[in-house]
Amino acid sequence: MSIRVGQAAEAPPFQKAALPLLDDTQLRKNVRHATNVITRKRAAVVGEQHDWQQLRASASAIKEHTLRHLDRYLEQFEKNCTAAGGHVHWAADADEANRIILDLIQQQGGKEIIKVKTMTSDEISLNPALEAAGIHPHETDLADMIIQLGRDKPSHIVVPALHKNRQQVREIFMREMGLNELGDRPEDLTTAARNYLREKFLRVKIGFSGANYLIAETGGVCVVESEGNGRMCLTLPETLITIAGIEKVIPTFRDLEVFLQLLPRSATGERMNPYNSLWTGVHKGEGPQNFHVILLDNGRTRILSDQESRQTLRCIRCGACQNACPVYRQTSGLAYGSIYAGPIGAILTPQLFDMQHAQTLPYASSLCGACYEVCPVKINIPEVLIHLRGRVVREQQSSANLEAIGMKVMSRIFSSRRTFESAQRLGRLGQWPFVSEGWVKHLPGMLGNWTEVRDLRPMPAQTFRTWWKNRQKQKLKLEDSPGTQVSQKPGLKENHHA
Amino acid sequence: MRISLFITCYNDTLFPETGQAVVRLLERLGHQVDFPLEQTCCGQMHYNTGYQQEAMPLMRRFVEIFCNAEVICVPSSSCAAMVRDHYPKMAESTGDTALIQAVNNLLPRVYELAELLVHKLGLEDVGAYYPHRVTYHASCHSLRSLHLGDLPLRLLRKVRGLDLVELQDVDQCCGFGGTFAVKMGDVSAAMLADKIRCVEDTRAEVCTAVDNSCLMHIFGGLHRLRAGVRTVHLAEILASSEEGAGQ
Structure with missing residues (x-):
């Protein structure tokens, strides 16, 4: 199954994409700075929540339950949303979603839309699709x-825009405005943004949003x-179109209690989001009178069918794993060639998209586990990364590569004493050819990546097991010779060699 | 107590002095150490790199060799974490009930060195003497898989002569990550640069940890820079005594 992935498809492998970013000192x-600030704020507000671990466990359980009964909850959502005056559309992939959205906008004769932040619209490359149609x-x-x-x-x-600072934002605003x-x-900067946006809020008749939660009940x-810009888009236009991945559904209104505590604390280090907008269908004389929801699959059911990596779909897009990730903190999200970056991107991107470079993403982690530790829905990201690495290895098995051969040889070596x-x-x-003056400073091939910035101590003259074997022999000898006491600290002298 | 040592393949081959220190330490504390010569590798490198099939026989091998041990000491938190975090799932995937049972029986007897000393043997002061300025790097597996918390620090605080200095950003990965260090060499180097800056800021002469893998990485960078800081496994510090004159 091939999925449209927009510009992301041509992204270079992670290790290549990272290079210019590592050289970008400003970035x-x-x-x-940004990840430090958010991490600090998060730690403070998580620390004051005494039942944080129980909240994580609840959120994870609610999401697991929902994923197991996803069909039922989605149909329940459709029924209730429709009864409240909304229109529900189902999109199997990005192309279908874009077509539905374009049709809805054109039916209204719209030439512009105002958008609330939505990652999902970036996932389907909505903006380029609209621009191509003159919207x-x-x-x-x-x-x-x-x-x-x-x-x-x-x-x-x-x-x-975490990778930009105020001075860079100022330059963009001056130039573009x-x-x-x-x-x-x-x-x-916010005054400039307000002046620029307010006129659009009042003029444009179609609003477009993503969704944090769809409530089935x-x-x-x-x-x-x-x-509050989102609130403007959700209330002022005549038409509102919302796109949501199918994993965004939760069973009941009450479940929000858990997520509305976890999300702001994890995402921005706030106790509560300043704006929490909730709406159900259409209300006569108030807000948009024409409301559509697009339920997007785009590879999600395929993820659902994989028992090992299904937990990826619990994600509530808080970004805590990105802020905590030592790899992300060096490269920013721009190295991942996908709108989904960082640890969650390293597991989500290869599962959602059939991209060549996505094969490198599961390896863009030192498996340090910081992501799992902060994840509010307890996605064991390292475990999924390892699972996906296994998939990459199996897919590449047909082509003989040095790594695979080396790994197989090593496995054989370890199979017997x-x-x-x-x-x-x-x-x-x-x-010996690599040792000079007591150190390994250059290694061939891929191992050369090690010696580029690191020395390596050569293998010492004696392994541990050789030392042990000699010591056991000596012990036996001592025990055999009459009149000699076994030393309390056998082999002590030998400890100080090498 | 009879303690079976799982030295780990890389300690055996590259860091024999760590194994020797474990033996010296445990014997000094009055225990009997046993080293099953059939042992090789836990399979971590294969498993974490995506070669799960190749890791399977190594898991079986480990279980066979150590299933009758009273207590198993692993002076490497990442290898201990491999056994604890992944062996149950690996065994489960085979559907072999005897193996699943054997793994479940084995796990409670597997201890990382600091766990063994503090939790199992109830010790913090192991009678060590080490007159040096030391900083402690908390490896990721010790922190987030084994949840060692401050166990290694409690042991270090009781070492006579040791001047313990706190490492900034102690919870940040050094950038080793097994094959990560070569597959993503440049990003790994950037992470290492951060770690080295923190180590140098401590003005310590020794950086210690419970994993020689991280230490090999950190020392690789320190030595290239001629930073004048050496790395020493926790076991070697704890094994040092006045008689041994410290290392």
Whole structure:
């Protein structure tokens, strides 16, 4: 099954994409600063929540339960949303979703839409699809707007412009808004954004949003945000179109209690999101009178069918794993060639998209486990990464590669004491061409990546097991010779060699 | 107590002094150490890199060799975590009930060194003497898989002569990550640079940890930079005594 993936398909492998980013000192400073600030704030508000671990367990259980009965809850949502005056559409993939959205906009004769932050619309490359049809999408989330105006790519799930600082934002605003003067204080930048956006909020008749939660019990939709720009898009236009991945459904209204505590604390280090918008269908004389929801599959049922990696679909897009990830913190999200970056991106992207570079993403982790530790829905990301690595290895098995051969040989070596001990002897003999003045400073092939910045101590003259065997022999000898006491600290002297 | 040592393949081959220190330490504490010579590797590298099939026979091998041990000591938190976190699932996938049972029976007897000393043997002061300025790097597996918490620090605080200095960003990965260090060499190097900066800021002469894999990585960078800091496994510090004159 091939899925449309927009520009992401041509992304280079992670290790290549990371190189220019590692050299971008401004970006690294920005990312380090932003992730440090959010991580600190998160730790403070998580620390004050005494039942944090129980909340995580509840959220994880609710999501697991929902995923097991996804068909039932989705149909329940459709029924209740429709009864409340909404229209529900089902999209199997990105193309179908884009077609439905385009049709809905064209039926209204719309030429522009105002958008609430939605990762899912980026997943299906909605903006390029609309622009190709002559429709202009205006991003209204401040960070998304910065990305759109700067013709940049999002680098974070929650804070897409995290890699830009105030001075860079100022430059983009001045250039794109045609301003002659602008300060770089937060209030200068938000005032410029407000002036730029307010006119659009009042003029454009079609709003577009993602969804944080779909509530099966009521047919309601929930969107949380920080700025209030989302609230404008959700209430002012005549038509509202919402797109949501099918995993966004939760069974009952009451379940929100758990998620509305976990999400803001995990995402932005806030106790509560400043804006929590909840609406159910259409209300006469109030808000949009024409409401559509598109339920998007786009590879999700395929993930659901894999028992090992199904937990990926619990994700509530908080971005805590990105802020905690030591790999993400060095490269930003731009190295992942996908809107879903960081640890969650490293497991979600290869499962959603058939992209060549996605094969490298499960390896873009040192398996340090920081992501799992902070995940509010307890996705064991390292476990899924290892599972996906296994899939990559199996898929590449047909082509003989050095790594696979090496791994197979190593496995054979470890399969018996005899082969292991022979390999230790051979290794010690074979290492001499690489040892100079007592150190290994250059290794061939892929191992050269190690010696590029790190020295390596050569294999010592004696392995542990040789030392042990000699020591046992000595012990026996001592025990055999009459009148000699066995030393209390046998082999002590030998400990200080090498 | 009769303690069976699982030295791990890389300690056996590359860091024999760590194994020797474990033997010296445990014997000094009055225990009997046993080293089953048939042991090789736990299979971590294969498993974590995606070669799960190749790791299977190594898991079976480990279980066969150690199933009758009274207590198993593993001076490497990542190998101990491999056994504890992944063996049950691996055994389960075979559907072999005898193997599943054997793994379940074995796990409660597997101890990382600091766990063995503090939890099983109830010790913090092991009578060590080490007159050096030392900083402790908490490896990821010790922190987030085994949840060792401050066990290694409690042991270090009781070492006479040792000047323990806190490492900034102690919970951050050093960038080793097994094959990650070569597959993603540049990102790994960037992570290492951060770690080295923190180590150097401590002005310590020794950086210690419960994993020689992380230490090999950190020392690889420190030595290339001629930073004048050496890395020493926790076991070697704990095994040092006044008689041995410290290392």
